[in-house]
Amino acid sequence: MNHDKELDARGLNCPLPILRxxxxxxxxxxxxxxxxxxxxxxxxxxxxAFAKQTGNELVSSAENAGEYVFLIRKR
Amino acid sequence: xxxxxxxxxxxxxxxDWAYPPFILASTAAALGYQxxxxxxxxxxxxxxxxxxxxxxxxxxxxxxxxxxxxxPKWFKGISWNIPNAVQSLVPGYESLATTLMKQTIAxxxxxxxxxxxDLCIEAxxxxxxxxxxxxxxxxxxxxxxxxxxxxxxATFFEFAGESDICLFI
Numbered sequence: 001m002n003h004d005k006e007l008d009a010r011g012l013n014c015p016l017p018i019l020r021x022x023x024x025x026x027x028x029x030x031x032x033x034x035x036x037x038x039x040x041x042x043x044x045x046x047x048x049a050f051a052k053q054t055g056n057e058l059v060s061s062a063e064n065a066g067e068y069v070f071l072i073r074k075r
Numbered sequence: 076x077x078x079x080x081x082x083x084x085x086x087x088x089x090x091d092w093a094y095p096p097f098i099l100a101s102t103a104a105a106l107g108y109q110x111x112x113x114x115x116x117x118x119x120x121x122x123x124x125x126x127x128x129x130x131x132x133x134x135x136x137x138x139x140x141x142x143x144x145x146x147p148k149w150f151k152g153i154s155w156n157i158p159n160a161v162q163s164l165v166p167g168y169e170s171l172a173t174t175l176m177k178q179t180i181a182x183x184x185x186x187x188x189x190x191x192x193d194l195c196i197e198a199x200x201x202x203x204x205x206x207x208x209x210x211x212x213x214x215x216x217x218x219x220x221x222x223x224x225x226x227x228x229a230t231f232f233e234f235a236g237e238s239d240i241c242l243f244i
Contacts, residue, residue, distance in 0.1 A: 013184040015102040019194055022105035040184070053106045 001059065001071060003035040004028060010039045010067065017043045018050050021072065025056060028074045033059065036070040043068055079108045082235035084243045088117030090129040090173060090188065091139075095244045096121070097191035103240070104198035111238075112195075113231040115205035118244075119212065122204055122219040126189050130173045134162050144178040196222065203230060 007024045009017040017038045025034055036047070044061060047070050051058035059071040081103045085096040096118075100110045114122050120129060133139045141155040162168050180187065186194075196202070206225040209216070216225070224230075235241050 011184045013186075015098050015105070016184070016186050019101055019105050050106065 002033065003071060004032040005034050007034060007036045009043070010037050012038070013040050014042050014046065018046050021047070021050065021070075022054075025072065025074050030074055032074050034072045034074065036072065038068045038070070039066060041068075043070075047072070079240075080234065080238040081108045081110045081240040082231070082238040082242075083110070083112045084231070085112050085114045085118035085121055086116050086244065088120030088129070090131040090176060092244070093121050093126075093129055093188045094191070097188065097195055099242070099244075100200045101191055101194045101198060104195065104200050108240075110195075110198075111201040111203060111231075111234045113203045113205065113235075115208050119204060119208055119214065119219070121188070121192070122202060122223055124218065124220055126192070129188060130169050131176045132169050133157075133172050134159055134169070141172075142179075144175055144182050201234075 005024060005028055007020055009020050012020070017036065017040055021034070021036055024036075028034060038047075040046075044063070047061060048058060050056070051072060055075040057073040057075065059073050060069075061071075062069050081099070083096050083100060087093070096112055100112055103110050131139075133141060141157065142153065143151055143155075145151070177187075202220075202223040204216075204219060204223050204225045205227065207227055208214075209225065
């Protein structure tokens with residue numbers, strides 16, 4: 001799936017991946033998609049919680065060799 | 076949907092205990108909460124201009140793992156069980172522990188306290204200093220960062236009474 005912007009949150013720990021995601025999303029327009037890469041295992045659950053509470057859609061969440069990739073569509 | 080609110084009371088003034096209020100506040104703000112933190116007693120230290128004053132003490136804290144943040148894996152894995160009596164006698168033990176803790180924080184990609192505090196300020200988290208404790212400890216407003224308000228218990232309740240989440244840290 002295509003994305004409009006990318007955020008590299010690898011190497012960052014809680015709560016930085018979420019805070020950076022929130023900040024980067026504010027630079028996008030409604031309906032645009034942000035791709036976030038992270039290495040914090042806690043970010044899997046946190047990203048779901050963030051999406052649920054902010055109304056942004058978590059389009060996909062995947063893991064590959066200790067790296068997590070999330071696609072989030074801005075509400 | 077009305078904005079949710081979170082009220083925190085920060086009462087601890089050590090490097091380790093600086094984390095919970097700033098992590099929760101910055102995250103809540105990112106989730107759309109309106110947040111206020113009331114800093115009282117030792118928590119006032121978290122509002123100081125110079126946050127390098129914050130220290131962590133392993134003394135009297137049996138829950139703190141004492142591991143080295145450098146060297147090969149086997150070395151990092153060693154738990155240094157040093158008796159309190161020894162810790163209290165060694166000069167500079169607290170400074171050493173603080174240095175090691177800061178290194179561990181950096182190694183793990185955990186934000187620094189100044190960084191988290193700035194993120195809170197950027198996200199419009201309202202910081203309130205307890206005026207009573209400022210007087211009690213002989214602080215001046217100039218010891219603290221700009222842009223904070225000062226008030227008492229009644230000030231805290233004004234916001235906390237309407238909050239969805241209220242925590243004492």
